[in-house]
Every structure is written in C-alpha cells, then in structure tokens.
Amino acid sequence: MTKEVFERLLSEKQYKAIKSIFDTMNPVDTATLLPEFEEKELVLLFRLIPKENASMVFTYLDPEEQQILLEAFTDRELEFIMDEMFIDDTVDVIEEMPANVVKRMLAAAGDKRNAINTILNYPEDSAGSIMTLEYISLHPSMTIGDALKKIKSMGEESVTVNICYVIEKHRLLGTISAMDLLTCDDDEKITDVMDENLITVHTLTDKEEVAQLFDKYDVLTIPVLDKEDCIVGIVTVDDAIDVIQEEAEEDFQKMAAIAPTDKPYLKTSVAELWKNRIPWLILLMISATFTGMIISSFEDALSRLVVLTAYIPMLMGTGGNSGSQASVTVIRGLSLGEVEARDVFKVLWKEVRVSVLCGVSLAVACFIKIILIDGMLLKTDGVNEMIALVVALTLCATVICAKVIGALLPIGAKILKLDPAVMASPFITTIVDAVSLLVYFGIAKSFIDII
Amino acid sequence: MTKEVFERLLSEKQYKAIKSIFDTMNPVDTATLLPEFEEKELVLLFRLIPKENASMVFTYLDPEEQQILLEAFTDRELEFIMDEMFIDDTVDVIEEMPANVVKRMLAAAGDKRNAINTILNYPEDSAGSIMTLEYISLHPSMTIGDALKKIKSMGEESVTVNICYVIEKHRLLGTISAMDLLTCDDDEKITDVMDENLITVHTLTDKEEVAQLFDKYDVLTIPVLDKEDCIVGIVTVDDAIDVIQEEAEEDFQKMAAIAPTDKPYLKTSVAELWKNRIPWLILLMISATFTGMIISSFEDALSRLVVLTAYIPMLMGTGGNSGSQASVTVIRGLSLGEVEARDVFKVLWKEVRVSVLCGVSLAVACFIKIILIDGMLLKTDGVNEMIALVVALTLCATVICAKVIGALLPIGAKILKLDPAVMASPFITTIVDAVSLLVYFGIAKSFIDII
Numbered sequence: 001m002t003k004e005v006f007e008r009l010l011s012e013k014q015y016k017a018i019k020s021i022f023d024t025m026n027p028v029d030t031a032t033l034l035p036e037f038e039e040k041e042l043v044l045l046f047r048l049i050p051k052e053n054a055s056m057v058f059t060y061l062d063p064e065e066q067q068i069l070l071e072a073f074t075d076r077e078l079e080f081i082m083d084e085m086f087i088d089d090t091v092d093v094i095e096e097m098p099a100n101v102v103k104r105m106l107a108a109a110g111d112k113r114n115a116i117n118t119i120l121n122y123p124e125d126s127a128g129s130i131m132t133l134e135y136i137s138l139h140p141s142m143t144i145g146d147a148l149k150k151i152k153s154m155g156e157e158s159v160t161v162n163i164c165y166v167i168e169k170h171r172l173l174g175t176i177s178a179m180d181l182l183t184c185d186d187d188e189k190i191t192d193v194m195d196e197n198l199i200t201v202h203t204l205t206d207k208e209e210v211a212q213l214f215d216k217y218d219v220l221t222i223p224v225l226d227k228e229d230c231i232v233g234i235v236t237v238d239d240a241i242d243v244i245q246e247e248a249e250e251d252f253q254k255m256a257a258i259a260p261t262d263k264p265y266l267k268t269s270v271a272e273l274w275k276n277r278i279p280w281l282i283l284l285m286i287s288a289t290f291t292g293m294i295i296s297s298f299e300d301a302l303s304r305l306v307v308l309t310a311y312i313p314m315l316m317g318t319g320g321n322s323g324s325q326a327s328v329t330v331i332r333g334l335s336l337g338e339v340e341a342r343d344v345f346k347v348l349w350k351e352v353r354v355s356v357l358c359g360v361s362l363a364v365a366c367f368i369k370i371i372l373i374d375g376m377l378l379k380t381d382g383v384n385e386m387i388a389l390v391v392a393l394t395l396c397a398t399v400i401c402a403k404v405i406g407a408l409l410p411i412g413a414k415i416l417k418l419d420p421a422v423m424a425s426p427f428i429t430t431i432v433d434a435v436s437l438l439v440y441f442g443i444a445k446s447f448i449d450i451i
Numbered sequence: 452m453t454k455e456v457f458e459r460l461l462s463e464k465q466y467k468a469i470k471s472i473f474d475t476m477n478p479v480d481t482a483t484l485l486p487e488f489e490e491k492e493l494v495l496l497f498r499l500i501p502k503e504n505a506s507m508v509f510t511y512l513d514p515e516e517q518q519i520l521l522e523a524f525t526d527r528e529l530e531f532i533m534d535e536m537f538i539d540d541t542v543d544v545i546e547e548m549p550a551n552v553v554k555r556m557l558a559a560a561g562d563k564r565n566a567i568n569t570i571l572n573y574p575e576d577s578a579g580s581i582m583t584l585e586y587i588s589l590h591p592s593m594t595i596g597d598a599l600k601k602i603k604s605m606g607e608e609s610v611t612v613n614i615c616y617v618i619e620k621h622r623l624l625g626t627i628s629a630m631d632l633l634t635c636d637d638d639e640k641i642t643d644v645m646d647e648n649l650i651t652v653h654t655l656t657d658k659e660e661v662a663q664l665f666d667k668y669d670v671l672t673i674p675v676l677d678k679e680d681c682i683v684g685i686v687t688v689d690d691a692i693d694v695i696q697e698e699a700e701e702d703f704q705k706m707a708a709i710a711p712t713d714k715p716y717l718k719t720s721v722a723e724l725w726k727n728r729i730p731w732l733i734l735l736m737i738s739a740t741f742t743g744m745i746i747s748s749f750e751d752a753l754s755r756l757v758v759l760t761a762y763i764p765m766l767m768g769t770g771g772n773s774g775s776q777a778s779v780t781v782i783r784g785l786s787l788g789e790v791e792a793r794d795v796f797k798v799l800w801k802e803v804r805v806s807v808l809c810g811v812s813l814a815v816a817c818f819i820k821i822i823l824i825d826g827m828l829l830k831t832d833g834v835n836e837m838i839a840l841v842v843a844l845t846l847c848a849t850v851i852c853a854k855v856i857g858a859l860l861p862i863g864a865k866i867l868k869l870d871p872a873v874m875a876s877p878f879i880t881t882i883v884d885a886v887s888l889l890v891y892f893g894i895a896k897s898f899i900d901i902i
Contacts, residue, residue, distance in 0.1 A: 028668050028669075182629055182633065217479050240692070249787075255779070264789040265780055265784040266794060273801070274805055277773075281776075284769065286820055293761075296758070296831050299832065307750075310743040313742035314743060317767075320880070325707050325709050325732075328704070330716070332703050350721060357729075361733070362729070365736065373737075378744065429768060433764050
C-alpha cells in the first residue's frame with residue numbers, strides 16, 4: 001500500500017477502509033509507512049490501527065515518531081500501549097525519550113515499573129540491558145501434561161517465545177522447546193525430556209559476546225543469570241541479530257574514522273554528519289605534520305632529485321593499503337573471537353611471512369613497472385635503474401613494516417582493553433606514511449651518496 | 452574439557468569415560484575440540500561420540516576434518532550420518548568436498564539424494580541454496596487436535612523448527628507456531644488460528660536480501676516459494692545470522708582491498724593470505740602511476756618551492772580519509788537497504804553540504820596549524836601566509852571532491868549492478884590522490900604566478 005492510497009482515503013474520511021487495510025498489513029510495514037505522514041495525520045492513522053497490532057507497530061517506529069505519539073496519547077492510550085509492549089522494547093523506547101515523556105511512561109507502566117527500572121539499571125552494552133523478563137517457567141516436578149496445562153492457562157499473549165525454562169528456586173535446570181512438549185507423552189516427567197545442556201550468560205556479559213554465542217550455538221534464546229546464578233531474564237535471537245548488525249556498523253564506521261552512530265544515513269542531519277566526521281579528520285590532518293617534517297628535513301635530497309617526489313604517493317598508498325589489509329583482518333578476527341590477544345606471536349609470525357611474500361612480489365612488479373612504463377614508455381626525467389632499485393627496495397621494506405604494524409596495533413589495543421577497531425586504516429595509514437618516508441629517504445640517501 | 456584430559460584418557464584407553472564426557476558436552480564444543488587431534492585420534496574420538504550427537508558434531512566441524520572423517524567412515528557409518536544430518540547441512544558439506552567424496556556421499560544419501568541435488572542446483576547466493584526441505588506441513592482442513600496428532604506421530608527428530616506451515620496443493624496459506632498449537636483449544640480450526648501475514652521469498656532471491664528480511668521482521672523462519680508460488684523449503688534464522696556475518700566480513704575485506712574469504716585468519720595459510728592480498732596491491736600500485744605523472748609534470752614548480760612537497764602527504768591523506776568516510780557510509784547504507792540507487796540526488800545534496808562544512812572547518816584549522824606550528828614553532832623553510840593559503844584552499848577543494856566522489860561511486864556501482872563495496876577506501880583513495888594533486892598544483896601555480 002502506498003502513501004497516496006492512504007492520503008486519498010484520509011481526505012475522504014474513509015476511516016473504516018483504512019482500518020481494514022491496516023488489518024491486512026504486517027506491523028513492520030505499517031511502521032515503515034507511518035513516518036511519511038505529518039504529525040496530525042500520523043496520530044490519526046495510528047489510532048486506526050487494529051488494537052492487537054498497535055503496540056507492535058509502535059515498537060517498530062523510529063524514536064521521533066514514537067515521541068510524537070507518546071505526547072499525543074491520552075492517559076488511557078498510553079497505559080494500553082505500555083501494557084501491551086514487551087518490557088525489553090519498552091526499555092528501548094524509554095532510552096530514547098526526553099525526561100518528561102519518560103516520567104509519563106513510567107507513571108503509566110503499572111506493575112511493569114519495577115521490571116523496567118531493573119533493566120534500565122544495567123550497563124548499556126550488557127546482556128542485562130537487552131534481555132526480556134517475559135518467559136515461561138516450569139517446575140521440575142511437573143509432567144508434560146502439567147506443563148501443557150500451565151501454558152494453556154497463561155493464554156496466547158504471554159507466549160511469544162517457543163522455549164520454556166525448567167526452574168527450581170530461581171536456578172535454571174534445563175530448557176524444553178514447545179515442539180518437545182508437543183511430541184512427548186503427557187505422563188513423561190519434564191526433567192526426563194528437558195535439555196540440560198545450557199548456554200547461559202551473566203547480566204554483565206558484553207552484548208557482543210552474547211550475540212557471538214547465538215551465532216556459534218545456533219540457539220533461539222539465551223538465559224541470563226545474575227551473580228548468584230539465578231535466572232533473571234532471557235535474550236532472544238532477534239535482539240542478537242540487531243547487536244550483530246550494530247557492532248558490524250560500528251566497526252565499519254571506526255575503520256572509516258567516523259564517530260559511531262546507529263541512525264540511518266538519510267535520516268541523519270548534515271550537522272550531525274559533520275560532527276561525526278570532523279574530529280578524526282582534524283586529528284589525522286594535524287598528525288600529518290610528522291610526514292611534513294620528514295619531507296622538509298630531506299629537502300636537499302629532494303631538490304637534487306625531484307623524480308624521488310613522484311614516487312611518494314605510490315609508496316605511501318601501497319604502504320597504507322598493505323597495513324589496512326593486515327589491520328582489518330586482525331580487527332575482524334578479534335571481533336569474531338577467531339583471534340585472541342594471546343595469539344600475538346602466531347599473528348606476528350604469519351604476517352612477517354605474508355609481508356615478505358607481498359613485499360618481494362610488489363618490489364619486483366614495481367621495478368619492472370618503473371623501467372618499462374615510467375622509463376621507456378613515459379620517458380620520465382631522471383628515471384633510471386638506480387631510482388627503480390631505490391623505490392622497489394623502499395616498497396618492499398614499507399610493505400613489511402606496514403603489515404607488521406597493522407597486525408600488531410589492534411592486538412596491542414585489545415591487550416590494553418581499548419577497542420581494536422580504532423587501530424584501523426586511517427590510524428595505521430598515518431603511522432605507515434611516516435615510516436615509509438623515513439625508509440625511502442634513508443635508502444635513497446645511502447644510494448645517492450654512492451652515486 | 453581440555454585437550455590434555457582427552458589425551459590422557461586416550462592413552463589409558465578409557466573409552467567409556469570419554470563417551471561419558473562427550474555425552475555432557477554441547478556438540479558445538481565437541482566440534483571445536485576435535486580438530487586439535489591428529490587424523491587417527493580424531494577418527495577414534497569421533498566414534499566415541501554418542502550416536503544422537505554424532506551428526507550435529509559432524510555438521511559443526513571444519514571441511515578439513517569432515518573430509519578426514521568421511522574418508523575413514525565405513526559405508527554403514529556414512530549412511531548413518533547422511534541419514535541423521537539435515538539436508539541443508541549435508542549440502543553445505545558436499546559443496547566443500549572433492550569429487551570422489553561427493554560421489555560416495557551421494558551414493559549413501561538414499562532417499563535424500565533428489566532433495567540434495569535440488570538444492571545443489573540453485574545459484575550460490577540464492578535463497579534456494581541455503582534453504583532446508585524439512586518442515587512440518589499441515590492441511591487447512593485440520594483442527595488443532597488433528598495437527599497435534601500429526602506432529603506427535605512424526606516423532607521428535609523431524610521437528611526442530613517451532614513453526615508449522617498450513618499448505619494446500621503446494622500453496623502456503625499461513626503459519627502457526629508450536630506455542631499457538633499449545634495454547635489453542637483442540638477443536639479450533641487451524642485456519643482460524645494461523646497467521647496469514649506471510650513473509651516469503653523466492654528460490655532465486657539473493658540470500659543477503661533474505662537475511663535483511665529476518666532482521667526487519669524479527670521472524671524465525673522464512674518460507675521459500677518457487678516460480679509458481681508453491682512452497683519448496685524454508686530458511687531458518689541461524690542460516691540468516693551466518694549470511695549476515697559472512698556478508699559483513701565480505702564488505703570488510705573488500706574495503707581493505709582483500710579478496711573475500713570465509714576462512715578464519717589463523718587457519719588460512721601464508722600462501723592463501725598472499726594470494727588474497729597481492730592482486731589489489733599490485734593493481735593499486737600501478738594505478739599510482741597517474742599521481743607520479745602529475746608530480747613529474749609539475750617538477751618545475753616543485754623544485755622552485757620544495758616546501759609544497761611537504762604538504763602532499765597531508766593533502767592526500769585527508770582527502771583519502773574524507774572520501775572513505777563518505778563511501779563507507781553510503782556502501783553500508785546500500786548494503787542495509789537504507790539507501791537506494793534512486794536516492795542518488797538526496798545523497799549528493801547531503802554530501803555537498805557536509806563536505807563544504809568539513810572542507811571549510813579543515814581549511815581554517817589547517818591554515819592556523821601551518822602558521823602556528825609549521826611557521827612559528829618549527830620554523831620550516833619557506834612557510835608563509837601565501838603557502839598556508841594555497842594549502843588550505845586545496846584542502847577545502849580536495850575534501851569536497853573526495854566526499855562527492857566517495858558518495859557517488861558506490862551508488863554508480865549499484866546502478867551498474869556491480870558490488871558497491873568495491874568502490875571503497877583503496878579505490879577512492881587512488882582517485883582522490885590524483886584529484887588532490889591536480890587541484891594543489893593548479894591553485895599553487897596560479898598563486899605562485901601572482902607572486
């Protein structure tokens with residue numbers, strides 16, 4: 001359904017028709033459509049959504065639209081939405097709202113208020129902050145038949161998760177899936193059927209680690225335990241997917257020297273984009289003072305042999321590329337748990353061998369290229385075998401340094417408990433630029449003195 | 452359990468103890484442990500895994516270990532594993548095996564052979580290639596009671612997925628979750644309870660698109676339809692997570708100018724790493740010939756004012772960083788479906804404004820930095836207001852060009868149906884390097900002539 005259809009129906013006040021259309025739409029699609037309307041129409045349209053979908057649509061809206069609606073809601077509407085929304089989703093909304101809206105929300109939260117405050121109190125990136133408190137708990141003394149009866153009595157709305165937890169005195173003993181309940185005989189004991197092989201996390205476990213467990217063990221939920229190993233909530237796979245996406249985006253942004261944000265590009269204002277991008281640009285620009293200083297100090301050599309200048313961009317570019325290949329590989333390896341800080345020597349030894357291979361092949365290719373293309377084809381002034389040799393040797397040394405630096409810095413960051421992704425391309429490039437210039441002038445000077 | 456424990460038990464031939472330990476371990480952990488052993492011990496250990504876990508452990512092993520085991524299996528063992536493994540997992544294994552092993556596997560596949568061949572025939576990145584054919588189908592004429600009976604009769608092993616499909620004449624009418632089955636009354640008709648709001652894909656839908664649907668709609672499975680809209684299989688959320696991870700890794704690698712690979716870093720041989728990294732390095736090195744040519748053609752200006760050379764690395768570096776900020780933002784936006792090719796003018800307008808803001812602020816910072824640090828503090832030869840002005844103006848122009856190029860190239864690639872991620876940092880940097888030099892010498896020449 002397109003915006004135009006709804007505009008037409010709105011202008012004709014065909015509210016019943018709109019209601020019917022909303023009834024056939026997936027809440028996610030409704031939530032994608034609504035932000036295209038202005039404030040007044042948005043509120044009107046939201047009120048036409050069938051009651052059983054309203055909280056789902058609300059959950060999937062962006063914070064801006066959520067705020068518009070929350071401010072327009074009557075107390076009764078607010079209470080209804082708060083009652084229908086899952087606690088973890090409610091917390092997500094609260095975290096984005098200004099204080100006055102939060103106050104009203106908490107006042108309307110009723111008996112969920114304590115639960116909401118509990119989750120709000122966990123650190124931002126912890127398992128506790130993304131868990132939900134709504135799950136089905138069964139007692140180990142139950143038979144399958146008892147469990148079925150209990151679930152039936154709870155009714156449909158409380159059971160969105162297809163896994164039940166067998167719990168005694170707050171201790172998690174095992175899990176049992178809805179399908180297990182369906183296929184077992186009524187008189188079997190749930191303790192005989194339950195899966196005791198538990199994958200659990202603690203409230204303070206980093207949410208990225210939680211997401212990796214979902215990927216590793218292919219599970220649909222992971223129970224969250226507190227310090228005393230008592231179960232306090234569960235994380236569901238949809239939240240894990242969100243975390244995986246967010247963390248990858250954060251790494252992408254850090255690698256491109258952008259301050260991380262989870263706002264979609266087209267919805268981010270120009271001022272915000274500027275604010276996210278300018279700090280690193282200025283920092284890296286100023287740090288390039290070093291490369292400038294190095295060049296200035298070799299001014300004599302350069303003015304005598306200007307042809308050397310022509311190869312500076314190529315040397316720095318290839319150095320930067322080599323370094324970022326190594327750093328991105330190691331950063332992602334660390335992120336995915338494939339590489340650990342203790343593997344530092346394995347990584348070093350591997351990168352040394354790879355970098356020598358890459359360095360030598362590049363040097364050979366570069367030597368041939370200078371002689372054939374720059375010398376014979378383009379007939380560039382001052383190009384000769386000696387220059388080609390100096391450039392090729394520098395290239396080889398630069399590539400080796402770049403790869404070793406690129407691989408070690410992220411691991412170093414990890415050991416210092418910093419985020420390895422900050423040691424990505426732009427940072428590495430700045431260091432490698434300086435290194436490659438020093439190597440270049442060093443090699444050039446010794447060879448030119450020989451000449 | 453650590454490797455040492457098993458080594459000890461193996462040397463003492465305590466096979467029963469090993470069996471008991473395996474019985475308590477999660478198959479994923481067992482699969483992580485096994486590769487630490489040599490071929491002979493690996494096969495022995497695998498045979499000690501309890502039968503009900505053997506196929507799961509096998510599924511989670513790496514292709515190398517799978518091949519060792521497949522070659523060691525008796526016909527009977529092979530048939531057992533093939534029978535127990537899910538069809539989609541079997542296909543994943545087959546795709547990595549050499550021809551002789553594949554032949555033996557297909558011979559042992561029994562009645563699954565046709566299904567395996569069907570999936571093998573779908574294109575590599577399609578929904579068809581990652582779907583499974585094992586799901587529970589219910590007939591619309593059934594009541595909840597009938598459905599429960601049918602599921603019970605199928606037994607536990609065929610029901611790992613908690614969603615059932617209501618199908619008539621191969622047409623998917625709706626879905627019903629195991630929890631719905633548990634909470635509804637036996638005499639209700641399943642057509643009254645089922646969810647008709649279907650999210651489906653086609654066999655040829657790109658698997659990345661499928662994964663995005665899981666993220667968007669928070670579903671656990673997505674049914675796959677053929678050309679005639681008949682259901683042929685389902686994709687499960689665990690496969691979607693794998694796809695999301697793989698695609699993010701591919702983008703990371705492309706952005707770092709590495710040929711994509713899904714092998715963990717520490718398991719990749721030095722030769723393979725070299726092979727993945729060297730092609731782009733050589734290509735980018737040779738393409739730097741342009742920057743060399745530009746510098747050579749301005750040799751006169753440079754030999755007269757060597758101080759200009761000192762700012763080349765900073766200008767190119769800042770240009771490259773600005774360009775990759777824009778390109779990474781747009782590439783990820785395209786990847787996540789937040790930006791479409793048709794948004795090209797919106798993106799252009801946004802980047803023009805952001806780049807002017809960034810360009811002007813960097814230019815101001817750069818001018819001040821040159822006067823204060825390079826001029827007054829470091830007393831670099833030849834630094835004066837005019838040089839600072841030339842460099843600052845160039846920086847501003849370079850940043851604007853870099854951001855516009857960085858944002859437009861990925862969208863251009865998308866329009867030409869190429870992968871936007873190839874238009875990432877290294878590629879952009881090479882173009883921006885050339886542009887910034889041209890701008891630099893252009894501005895410098897006009898100002899120096901004035902002097």
